[in-house]
Amino acid sequence: MKAVVLFSGGLDSTVLSYKLQSENAELKLLSIDYGQRHNCELASGSMIAKSLGVPHTVIKLPMLAALLGGSSLTDNSISLPLGHYAEESMKSTVVPNRNMILLSLAAGHAISLKFDTVAYAAHAGDHTIYPDCRPEFADAMENALSKADWNKINLHRPFVKMNKSDLVKLGIELGVPFEMTWSCYAGGKLHCGKCGTCVERKEAFELIGLSDPTKYKS
Amino acid sequence: MKAVVLFSGGLDSTVLSYKLQSENAELKLLSIDYGQRHNCELASGSMIAKSLGVPHTVIKLPMLAALLGGSSLTDNSISLPLGHYAEESMKSTVVPNRNMILLSLAAGHAISLKFDTVAYAAHAGDHTIYPDCRPEFADAMENALSKADWNKINLHRPFVKMNKSDLVKLGIELGVPFEMTWSCYAGGKLHCGKCGTCVERKEAFELIGLSDPTKYKS
Numbered sequence: 001m002k003a004v005v006l007f008s009g010g011l012d013s014t015v016l017s018y019k020l021q022s023e024n025a026e027l028k029l030l031s032i033d034y035g036q037r038h039n040c041e042l043a044s045g046s047m048i049a050k051s052l053g054v055p056h057t058v059i060k061l062p063m064l065a066a067l068l069g070g071s072s073l074t075d076n077s078i079s080l081p082l083g084h085y086a087e088e089s090m091k092s093t094v095v096p097n098r099n100m101i102l103l104s105l106a107a108g109h110a111i112s113l114k115f116d117t118v119a120y121a122a123h124a125g126d127h128t129i130y131p132d133c134r135p136e137f138a139d140a141m142e143n144a145l146s147k148a149d150w151n152k153i154n155l156h157r158p159f160v161k162m163n164k165s166d167l168v169k170l171g172i173e174l175g176v177p178f179e180m181t182w183s184c185y186a187g188g189k190l191h192c193g194k195c196g197t198c199v200e201r202k203e204a205f206e207l208i209g210l211s212d213p214t215k216y217k218s
Numbered sequence: 219m220k221a222v223v224l225f226s227g228g229l230d231s232t233v234l235s236y237k238l239q240s241e242n243a244e245l246k247l248l249s250i251d252y253g254q255r256h257n258c259e260l261a262s263g264s265m266i267a268k269s270l271g272v273p274h275t276v277i278k279l280p281m282l283a284a285l286l287g288g289s290s291l292t293d294n295s296i297s298l299p300l301g302h303y304a305e306e307s308m309k310s311t312v313v314p315n316r317n318m319i320l321l322s323l324a325a326g327h328a329i330s331l332k333f334d335t336v337a338y339a340a341h342a343g344d345h346t347i348y349p350d351c352r353p354e355f356a357d358a359m360e361n362a363l364s365k366a367d368w369n370k371i372n373l374h375r376p377f378v379k380m381n382k383s384d385l386v387k388l389g390i391e392l393g394v395p396f397e398m399t400w401s402c403y404a405g406g407k408l409h410c411g412k413c414g415t416c417v418e419r420k421e422a423f424e425l426i427g428l429s430d431p432t433k434y435k436s
Contacts, residue, residue, distance in 0.1 A: 059281050067277055068326045097326035097366050104322045108286045108315035137365040144358035148315050149349050 001025040002115035003156060004106045006032075007056070009045030011181045011201060012121035015171040016159065020119060021052055022174055028113060029056040030106050034095070035065030044182035051177055059105070068096045099132035103141055103155070111149045118145065123159040123167060125200070135160065164204035172210070179213040193218045219243040221335035221374060222328040224250075224320055225274070227263030229399045229419060230339035233389040234377065238337060239270055240392055246331060247274040248324050252313070253283030262400035269395055277323065286314045317350035321359055321373070329367045336363065341377040341385060343418070353378065382422035390428070397431040411436045 003020060007013045007029035020027055029052075031045045042058055049056030106118045126133035142155040159167060171178060183201045184191040191198050193216035205212035221238060225231045225247040238245055247270075249263045260276055267274030324336045344351035360373040377385060389396060401419045402409040409416050411434035423430035 057285070059285055061279050061281065063277050063279065064323075064326075067275070067323060068330050095326075096329035097322055100322040100362065100366050101319075101326055104315055104318040105282075105285060108282075108313075108319055111314035112286050131365070131367045134365065137362065140358070140362035140365050144318065144355065144362045147349070147352065147355040147358050148318050 001117050001156070002110075002113070003117035003119040004028050004030050004110040004113070004115055006030060006102050006106050006118065006120040007045055007049075009042060009048060009181060010183050010197075011171070011178065011204075012123060012159070012164070012167055014048050014178075014181045015167045015174065015176055016119060016121040017048070017052060017054065018174040018176050019158065019170065021054065025117075026115075027052075027054045028109070028115065029054055030109055031056065031058045032102055032105060033058060033060045033062070034068075034098070034101075035062050044180055047180050048177065051180065057109075064101070068098070097132060099130075099137070100141065103145070107145050107148055107153050110153055111151075116151065117154045117156050119156040119158075121159055121167075122157045123162050123164065125163040164200060165207045168204050168210065169208060183214075188217075190215050190217045192216070219335050219374070220328075220331070220333035221337040222246050222248050222324045222331070222333055224248060224324050224336065224338040225263055225267075227259040227261070227266060227400050228415075229389070229396065229401055229422075230341060230377070230382070230385055232266050232396075232399045233385045233392065233394055234337060234339040235266070235270060235272065236392040236394050237376065237388065239272065243335075244333075245270075245272045246327070246333065247272055248327055249274065249276045250320055250323060251276060251278045251280070252286075252316070252319075253280050259400040262398055265398050266395065269398065275327075282319070286316070315350060317348075317355070318359065321363070325363050325366055325371050328371055329369075334369065335372045335374050337374040337376075339377055339385075340375045341380050341382065343381040382418060383425045386422050386428065387426060401432075406435075408433050408435045410434070 003025050005013065005017050005020065005027055007017060008031060017027065017029060029049050031042050033042055046056060103118060103120065110118055122133065122138055131137065138155065138157060145153045145155050183197045185195045185197050186192040191214050198216065201214065202212060221243050223231065223235050223238065223245055225235060226249060235245065235247060247263070247267050249260050251260055264274060321336060321338065328336055340351065340356055349355065356373070356375060363371045363373050401415045403413045403415050404410040409432050416434065419432065420430060
């Protein structure tokens with residue numbers, strides 16, 4: 001397999017990259033700076049790519065935030081909601097059509113490199129507040145990607161039946177440096193410990209009785 | 219209908235915009251600067267949008283050319299092929315996965331604006347050298363777009379059974395200012411008259427016995 005990995009520098013896509021490398025896939029990690037306020041994840045991504053010894057490209061698309069306005073992830077004038085993903089307020093973190101945009105860019109890069117696969121870390125814990133995290137959306141994209149070029153581009157998403165605790169377990173087996181990964185939506189130097197993604201990260205370690213190496217503000 | 223129109227400033231998408239306006243659709247024209255050498259089409263786009271009185275946004279994504287390298291449309295080190303589209307050499311003008319990327323950006327913008335439709339000017343004369351101009355690809359994208367958000371985004375492509383001469387005829391009925399539209403891949407001040415898209419533009423007028431108001435170098 002020759003795969004472009006949609007790689008944020010977060011926990012999920014880091015475990016995915018380690019898994020694919022352990023399977024001897026040829027990898028290119030791709031991060032997209034779409035104006036997200038937590039773009040410190042991109043610096044985490046660079047460190048992780050170095051530790052993996054895999055090429056990594058960061059594409060800056062700062063004008064995307066204007067095109068896709070209205071998300072608290074990209075618009076600093078909208079306050080970031082705290083608490084669990086299930087809460088109504090978390091809907092403000094939706095970036096319109098983000099996954100289709102990221103997958104289409106990764107597929108274009110894969111075609112350009114003559115690779116055969118786009119890999120991403122969709123998992124069973126992905127949340128129903130994000131319409132573009134639904135399996136039926138990913139299935140439709142898999143079909144579209146198979147027709148985007150003369151050679152089929154495969155959409156590889158090996159985690160769709162695993163939850164975040166399963167990913168932590170797998171990451172430990174693979175020697176993932178979790179302390180390098182970045183999850184927090186708020187940005188800053190330390191994880192805030194309060195936003196949806198921090199809450200979920202903590203829970204993933206707690207649920208399986210492991211200690212999380214992340215330093216949280218609270 | 220509230221539609222984001224993928225709008226290049228070329229003949230096809232200009233006729234589409236005039237047609238939709240004549241049907242009283244609410245429109246937002248979207249042009250993407252992906253590093254194409256013929257970005258003079260974007261200046262044409264601005265003039266046409268003004269003459270239509272419709273809002274127009276140009277999004278600059280200059281790093282896309284690096285991500286999607288290897289096309290003569292975006293890489294000035296590769297010479298632009300001349301002659302008819304059917305020729306093998308024209309394959310160098312393929313930009314990997316361009317249509318999926320453009321449609322996904324337009325859909326993100328539509329969701330952000332609470333619009334219901336993405337419109338684009340795919341037509342029966344689109345060429346088989348472009349895998350992402352095939353109807354089966356567009357059908358797959360239509361399905362994916364219907365699942366990208368909670369509210370369905372429609373993919374409107376009213377020209378799929380029309381050829382370029384049909385578009386010229388329709389444009390004349392609608393009062394399209396063809397002299398403002400830009401087709402030539404080579405860029406410059408005048409249309410070159412020799413590249414695939416110039417050859418095709420000339421033929422579209424000739425086939426129906428109309429004079430083309432375009433000024434060609436040759």
